Amino acid sequence: MKKLLTGEQVVKSFGTGEEKRNVLDDVSVSIHEGEFVAVMGPSGSGKSTLLFALSGTDNVDGGRVAFDGKDLSMLGESELAELRRTQMGFVFQQPTMLKNLNILDNIVLPSMRGSRRPAGAITARARALMDRVGIAELAERDIAQVSGGQLQRAGICRALMNNPKMIFGDEPTGALNSRAAEEIMDLLSEIHAEGTTVMLVTHDAKVAARAERTLFMRDGNIVSELRLPKFDGQGLDGRIGQVTLKMREIGV
Numbered sequence: 001m002k003k004l005l006t007g008e009q010v011v012k013s014f015g016t017g018e019e020k021r022n023v024l025d026d027v028s029v030s031i032h033e034g035e036f037v038a039v040m041g042p043s044g045s046g047k048s049t050l051l052f053a054l055s056g057t058d059n060v061d062g063g064r065v066a067f068d069g070k071d072l073s074m075l076g077e078s079e080l081a082e083l084r085r086t087q088m089g090f091v092f093q094q095p096t097m098l099k100n101l102n103i104l105d106n107i108v109l110p111s112m113r114g115s116r117r118p119a120g121a122i123t124a125r126a127r128a129l130m131d132r133v134g135i136a137e138l139a140e141r142d143i144a145q146v147s148g149g150q151l152q153r154a155g156i157c158r159a160l161m162n163n164p165k166m167i168f169g170d171e172p173t174g175a176l177n178s179r180a181a182e183e184i185m186d187l188l189s190e191i192h193a194e195g196t197t198v199m200l201v202t203h204d205a206k207v208a209a210r211a212e213r214t215l216f217m218r219d220g221n222i223v224s225e226l227r228l229p230k231f232d233g234q235g236l237d238g239r240i241g242q243v244t245l246k247m248r249e250i251g252v
């Protein structure tokens with residue numbers, strides 16, 4: 001399988017002078033096309049910082065990040081923004097949505113901003129995605145009138161609008177009850193099964209159990225990884241057991 005995303009000796013530091021410290025300390029990692037990778041580790045170990053560095057959300061202080069063969073540091077600001085807008089989708093703990101717009105408008109807004117596609121086609125794409133994730137009837141609702149799980153589905157629709165090669169998620173189920181979390185993970189597993197590459201930061205063994213590879217971070221480094229067969233919808237409990245065992249083994 002082709003490498004889609006590579007980080008080579010990535011360094012990211014925060015602070016200055018004596019306060020300066022490397023939050024990512026020479027991290028190298030490759031993610032292959034179609035892979036589902038989870039990132040776990042103690043709070044403050046650098047998981048989100050790694051996700052932001054690899055997705056070009058944040059610049060890095062050392063090393064190199066390449067997406068689909070393109071060195072991100074060689075791209076101009078607008079090229080990087082375009083690459084992120086068209087090839088990457090982002091799902092966070094809680095989707096940031098505008099309160100004065102309904103669900104549909106929140107989903108289409110980022111695509112309307114930067115695209116030459118006709119507005120009708122963009123709206124049709126959003127409605128098809130909403131239908132697919134089971135929130136078609138909520139299009140005209142205010143964002144305050146839907147549940148956390150429904151709002152996250154809308155966030156996933158927004159992330160899929162441009163049919164991205166890769167989805168990056170930072171604790172996508174962190175704000176949800178266990179049933180909604182499971183439904184969101186079913187959805188992300190489906191999207192992965194259709195060929196989208198996925199990278200998720202999580203504290204939850206139930207989330208990492210869906211992944212084929214879980215990276216474990218500590219103090220700004222990847223210290224271990226667990227590989228599992230591609231998830232086919234079967235044997236989730238056993239996979240959760242394996243992730244939990246590994247977490248205990250390395251003290252996460």
Ligand SMILES: Nc1ncnc2c1ncn2[C@@H]1O[C@H](COP(=O)(O)OP(=O)(O)OP(=O)(O)O)[C@@H](O)[C@H]1O
Nearest residue numbers: 014015023041042043044045046047048049050201
């Ligand atoms: N913008 C920033 N400025 C200064 N320090 C930062 C910044 N962002 C992150 N850090 C620090 O970098 C370290 C790693 O943060 P990061 O959010 O990547 O950890 P994490 O593993 O995702 O943690 P959590 O599980 O709590 O979300 C932390 O000590 C954090 O305080």
